[in-house]
Amino acid sequence: AQSVTQPDIHITVSEGASLELRCNYSYGATPYLFWYVQSPGQGLQLLLKYFSGDTLVQGIKGFEAEFKRSQSSFNLRKPSVHWSDAAEYFCAVVGGKLIFGQGTELSVKP
Amino acid sequence: EAGVAQSPRYKIIEKRQSVAFWCNPISGHATLYWYQQILGQGPKLLIQFQNNGVVDDSQLPKDRFSAERLKGVDSTLKIQPAKLEDSAVYLCASSFRLLSTGELFFGEGSRLTVL
Numbered sequence: 292a293q294s295v296t297q298p299d300i301h302i303t304v305s306e307g308a309s310l311e312l313r314c315n316y317s318y319g320a321t322p323y324l325f326w327y328v329q330s331p332g333q334g335l336q337l338l339l340k341y342f343s344g345d346t347l348v349q350g351i352k353g354f355e356a357e358f359k360r361s362q363s364s365f366n367l368r369k370p371s372v373h374w375s376d377a378a379e380y381f382c383a384v385v386g387g388k389l390i391f392g393q394g395t396e397l398s399v400k401p
Numbered sequence: 402e403a404g405v406a407q408s409p410r411y412k413i414i415e416k417r418q419s420v421a422f423w424c425n426p427i428s429g430h431a432t433l434y435w436y437q438q439i440l441g442q443g444p445k446l447l448i449q450f451q452n453n454g455v456v457d458d459s460q461l462p463k464d465r466f467s468a469e470r471l472k473g474v475d476s477t478l479k480i481q482p483a484k485l486e487d488s489a490v491y492l493c494a495s496s497f498r499l500l501s502t503g504e505l506f507f508g509e510g511s512r513l514t515v516l
Binding site: 340381383389390 | 445446494509
């Protein structure tokens with residue numbers, strides 16, 4: 292069965308520091324992968340998606356993610372975090388339906 | 402472009418009472434989804450509509466949950482009777498076409514507290 296694992300429940304980084312959020316998936320074929328962000332009291336917003344082709348995908352708000360088939364990973368990165376990036380981040384895979392990981396909460400220290 | 406509209410934003414009820422949530426998707430979006438998001442967890446799909454037909458309701462607790470999408474536009478999700486474990490945020494989302502290649506657009510959610 293398809294599944295998504297986000298190993299880190301909560302991460303704190305300093306403003307201006309780099310960020311990497313981990314995501315591992317389980318899927319038999321080539322996956323469609325997504326990262327969504329959820330700010331407090333808001334719905335989810337798509338950051339970026341991977342369907343095929345270039346394994347490094349660029350998204351909104353300066354985020355990027357790299358698909359690594361050998362590691363079954365789709366980690367999200369940002370070179371310099373801003374205070375406004377504090378939110379919950381969800382990795383998701385399409386396996387007949389969109390299946391979400393449990394999320395990683397990001398806190399940003401001034 | 403107007404986003405996905407949901408109401409009410411917040412609802413508090415006693416267990417065994419009933420509640421209904423409403424969703425109006427983005428105009429022209431054929432596919433509508435209801436997700437349940439329990440605190441500390443990722444969203445879980447409850448039901449997916451394509452126009453006014455059900456595509457997937459395999460995780461909908463049908464003994465107490467029901468949903469409809471009359472006329473293929475807005476949708477209502479009902480819980481009757483509610484249990485304590487139904488406390489969650491209910492997210493509605495829509496997409497232009499079926500999920501496999503499409504992006505989902507989410508509403509702000511309806512937060513349910515069952516006492």
